[in-house]
Amino acid sequence: MEEQRGAVGVLRKERGSEGIRKCPRRRCSSASSGVHKISDIIGLVFRNKKATFALVCQTLKHLPIIKDVLDAATILNAKWKRQQDLIYIITYDILFGQAVSLVGDAEKFLMHRKDALQTALARLLVKKNVKTPQDLVDLYRIPEVSKPRYVRVNTLKMDVDSALLELGQQNMVEKDNMVPDLLVLPPSTDLHNHPLVTNGSVFMQGKASSMVAAALDPKPGWEVLDACSAPGNKTVHLAALMRGKGKIIACELNKERVIRLKETIKLSGASNIEVLHGDFLNCNPNDSSFSKVRAILLDPSCSGSGTASVRLDHLLPSNAAGHAAGVTDTERLNKLAAFQRKVLMHALSFPAVERVVYSTCSIHQIENEDVVKSVLPLAASYGFQLATPFPQWQRRGLPVFEGFQHLLRTDPVEDGEGFFIALFTKRDDKNHSEKQATCRNNSKSLARDSCTE
Template sequence: MAPPPPTKKGNVARNHRISSRNGAERSAYFARREAAGVLRRVLQDDAARRATASIKSLVYSPSVRNKKATFALVCQTLKCLPIIKDVLVATQILNSKWKEIAMAGAVEKFLTLHKNKLEYALAKICARRKVKKIEDLLQNNCVPVASKPRYIRINTLKVDAEVVMQELGKTNIMVSRDDIIPDVLSLASGLDLHDHPLVRNGSILLQGKASSMVAVALNPIPGWKVLDACAAPGNKTAHLAALMKGQGKIIACELNEDRLKTLEETIRRSGAPNVDVVHCDFLDINTRDPLFKEVRAILLDPSCSGSGISAERLDHLLPSYEKGEDAAACKSDRVKKLAAFQTKALLHALSFPAVERVVYSTCSVYQTENEDVIKSVLPFAKSLNFELVTPFPQWPHRGLPVFEGAEHLLRTDPKEDTEGFFIALFVKKSGKTNRGSRLSSAKKLTRQKRYTPYPFCKLSAFWFHKRLTKQGSKKIKH
């Protein structure tokens, strides 16, 4: 008996199912493409040991459309990467033609043709390791990550805390206000707000508690000219603008072109009216340039190892990650080079003629990038009448006691409820005693060798710092 002819209603339902299936397949296809692009960047940077962006920042960039699916694919692929490599080696399908296939963009089709061979190799690996399924293979590659609250910062340029708490409450999101930073809210761990309307319109920023402490420590006065020396991705810049109530001027410097775009997007979304983004190297700034000679406060958050946010960055998923490697990493050539750059940048920040407050911060837990940098610049800072001041006196974790005055420094503990951050606050004293001492030292050094005294360029500042350090052990003769 022939089946009944399809009705109009049946055709509509069938077309809807086909359309939905095609839409889902198309979405999955683009998610795979986007995940492949993120993975390529992550693995290339990791192989070169130059992680310029974290997994999360790459996935949640404006260019990625299907963020949730892309993030899941990237994380799962990185978790399975050792097993994937073993399977590919066992099948030996990556032959001489592989590069041609990859160049042609037919990789997914090629792997699908070899699906049976790949599954057979995986089954043999499971049998050899005496496990029944792939999840059991992954157990050895898993690194437990402590559950921490999700922090967000309210953008007071657009909205106040009560409005945000009411909006989040409508979706049954439990919210509590932070007892240290009024504009920071604490939410449940693992909550994904990247697509929330308040995030998309810039009313709230997905910024950690420790990161939010940096701009507050600088405490710029509305109307000042402020410099954010290494500004991307821009969360701290936007926070400065909010603290200054949109008044005065903030100059946000960034050298990297890709990060510059992220910075510009963050500022645009935040609605900050008083930020000028400058594409330049902070170290190349002439401190006497009319654009910079009236800068009163500087936020310096330079490139660092990121060791304090390795869990948030998902570094444990990277091929280069090794358990217990911190002891060696803190003494690595990379960290030493970073510390040399950080020292040079801090010396330069302190040498701006009108600057009164300088905050130095890192998202590192290594002494090399933190206390050691501060200790090395202290003689120079004191010669310019700067002193270390205690930010957030009620905060329990202070600097490592490696020099007198380290108790003024601030650390946050990544094992507790924040990222691992370090903050040092330099404030210029109003008296003139140290200034006279500094000028006297400069004259002595100038008479000895015909160097140019203050004002300093970045090289003369570095030279002067070294000369002052030597004076502590050897008196200069005239």
């Protein structure tokens, strides 16, 4: 079965990528969120996307139960334990899904032990003092908050009012009160197969994610660098904000994600985006290729903790049965923060750049306020200061340093996603230019007294 084999690959990718996530990286937010976002992450395209998506999400929802059943049944030897993703998928189908075809060794192995699996499930229900498998699922479930659905109008193809009119024929739609090209729809709205989505006239993109490019606010005709661009939703948003004029350099290191990035660009109709397959840290700020870059969007790899509930991360093995909720890997966060500081310092060093946005979909101070605070001396030496994106937004940064009120946070519960945005803008100070030049020649040091203010 194609969707079963495809689901195994997706599940393996999901379970293997718990550590570091690139945003936007949404997984199984609900059955209506669509497998399209899964393929955004892994760069795969299945003929039967909906069936694959449903199988992956249902397996993830039942994963703690499946693991307990397999442990109790004691039927797996070392060979099958090495193929646990396939075992999880087939076990889900045997216990909760559709009839299993005896097409492979794993299917035959488990079907011959179906009685043992069903007996283990029955005993688990008794042990947990519940009546149905759904009751077991509910034990592991994070309460779901009803959130509106957002779509961003791709103004390269369609104006906002026209999109509002067309979507309003079947849905209650209104304009967002903050992001001009964002529309708000009821929580249950499913637009994955809507013509406006499939032809790239609108993108299914959350409000917090849409605020990132809007905060950078690039002008038509500018040259802009998107430092970590795949899957490309923010990249093509930049193109729309620039009305297709100027130039966007979209930098992406991962080969598979470059393919996905190019697909997003093609869907958007943007013609002013140049894809650079390479490491942003290897981009020489003094190279003539970047001499006209005036703005940089930096959305680096992060923990993804602000979108964990949307992606059902609480159902992945590190948060499943036997693991305490909310436990974080300090070493992993420290490594992420070190990388984030490095790329932010690099972004600030481009001579012609006037605006830099640093964003994450993390709730952790170490990836957000601490990163920003650590680069402030260097930023000041280059003539940058913190500015206030969306000043009308109520949730600001944590009060851990002077100027925290310039930072922007969204809350994963109240706003649906936990994002962080910091905007650096360059002061218009001609007398500062000489000091800037001196500091660039010593950019590896953050502690030069002559370079701080």
